Amino acid sequence: MKAVVVVFPGTNRERDVAAAIVRAGGKAEFVWHDETALPRADLIVLPGGFAHGDYLRCGAMAARSAVIPEVVRRAGAGVPVLGICNGFQVLTETGLLPGALLRNAGLKFICRDVHLRVETARSGFTQAYAQGQVLRVPVAHHDGNYFADADTIARLKDADRVAFRYCGADGTITAAANPNGSLENIAGILNERRNVLGMMPHPENLTDPAQGGTDGLGLFRSLVETVA
Amino acid sequence: MKARVHITLKTGVLDPQGKAIGKALGTLGFEGVGEVRQGKLIEIELDETDPARAEASVRDMCEKLLANTVIEKYDVELVG
Numbered sequence: 141m142k143a144v145v146v147v148f149p150g151t152n153r154e155r156d157v158a159a160a161i162v163r164a165g166g167k168a169e170f171v172w173h174d175e176t177a178l179p180r181a182d183l184i185v186l187p188g189g190f191a192h193g194d195y196l197r198c199g200a201m202a203a204r205s206a207v208i209p210e211v212v213r214r215a216g217a218g219v220p221v222l223g224i225c226n227g228f229q230v231l232t233e234t235g236l237l238p239g240a241l242l243r244n245a246g247l248k249f250i251c252r253d254v255h256l257r258v259e260t261a262r263s264g265f266t267q268a269y270a271q272g273q274v275l276r277v278p279v280a281h282h283d284g285n286y287f288a289d290a291d292t293i294a295r296l297k298d299a300d301r302v303a304f305r306y307c308g309a310d311g312t313i314t315a316a317a318n319p320n321g322s323l324e325n326i327a328g329i330l331n332e333r334r335n336v337l338g339m340m341p342h343p344e345n346l347t348d349p350a351q352g353g354t355d356g357l358g359l360f361r362s363l364v365e366t367v368a
Numbered sequence: 369m370k371a372r373v374h375i376t377l378k379t380g381v382l383d384p385q386g387k388a389i390g391k392a393l394g395t396l397g398f399e400g401v402g403e404v405r406q407g408k409l410i411e412i413e414l415d416e417t418d419p420a421r422a423e424a425s426v427r428d429m430c431e432k433l434l435a436n437t438v439i440e441k442y443d444v445e446l447v448g
Contacts, residue, residue, distance in 0.1 A: 238438075242382060244384065246384070247384050320413075321382065
C-alpha cells in the first residue's frame with residue numbers, strides 16, 4: 141500500500157502519519173501542496189497541523205491549494221482519502237465532507253487523550269476494528285467542534301456515515317465525554333461513497349508501544365489490508 | 369473602489385467566542401447586554417469602477433473563499 145501525504149506550509153504531523161503507515165506495513169511519500177499532479181497512490185492523506193497558519197478559517201487556504209483539484213478528482217475515482225485534524229478541516233472546506241469544524245465550545249486548545257467509539261466497521265478505514273470498540277487516542281485542536289445542519293446530521297446517521305464518536309472509557313456517549321462541543325459527539329465522518337474519512341483525533345500518534353499504546357494502528361492496518 | 373465584507377456566523381450556529389465576550393462584558397459591569405455574535409470584517413481595494421460589477425465580483429470572492437457558507441453569511445458594502 142502506497143500512501144501520498146500532502147504537505148502544506150504549517151503542516152506538522154506528516155512524519156507521524158507516515159511512520160504509522162510504515163508500522164502498518166505500507167509506504168508513504170510526501171507531496172508539496174503546489175503540485176498539480178500526484179504520483180500513483182492507494183491512499184491520500186491530508187495530515188494534521190496548521191496549514192497556512194489557519195488564516196481566515198482553519199483549512200480554508202489549504203483547500204484552495206493547487207494540489208486539491210487532483211485530490212478531489214482521485215477521491216471521485218474511489219481512492220481513499222484520509223484527513224486528520226487540520227486535514228478534516230480541509231476536507232470540509234473542499235466540500236468532500238459535509239459540515240464544518242467550529243471553535244471548541246470551551247474556547248481552549250485541547251491536547252489530551254480521549255476515548256472514541258468505533259461507530260461503524262463498514263469502511264476501508266475501520267474494518268480492522270469491531271463496531272462498538274472503544275479506542276484511546278489523543279486530540280490536539282482548537283477548532284474541532286463538528287457542526288452541520290439537522291438534515292445533514294440525519295443523513296450521516298441514516299447512512300451509517302458517522303465513523304467515530306467521543307465516549308467515556310466504557311463506551312457510553314455522554315456530554316461529559318465530549319471534549320469540544322461537537323454535535324452528537326461526532327469525532328469522524330465518512331463521505332457517501334465511504335472512501336473519504338475526516339476525523340479530529342490523531343490515531344497516528346498511538347501506533348507504537350513507545351507512544352503509550354497502539355489503539356490507532358487498526359485504522360492504518362485496515363487501509364493496508366483493504367488495498368493489499 | 370473599496371469593498372467592505374462583513375462575515376458572521378449564521379443564526380443557530382454556536383458562537384463560543386461571542387458568548388465569552390458577552391460574559392466578559394457582564395463581568396465588567398455592562399448591563400442589559402443580550403446575545404453577542406463575533407464576525408470578521410475584510411476590506412478589499414478594487415480597480416473596478418462600476419459598482420454592480422464590483423459587487424458581483426466581491427460576492428463571487430465570498431462564495432469561493434472569504435466565507436464558508438455552511439456556517440457563515442456575508443454582507444458586501446461598497447465604499448468610496
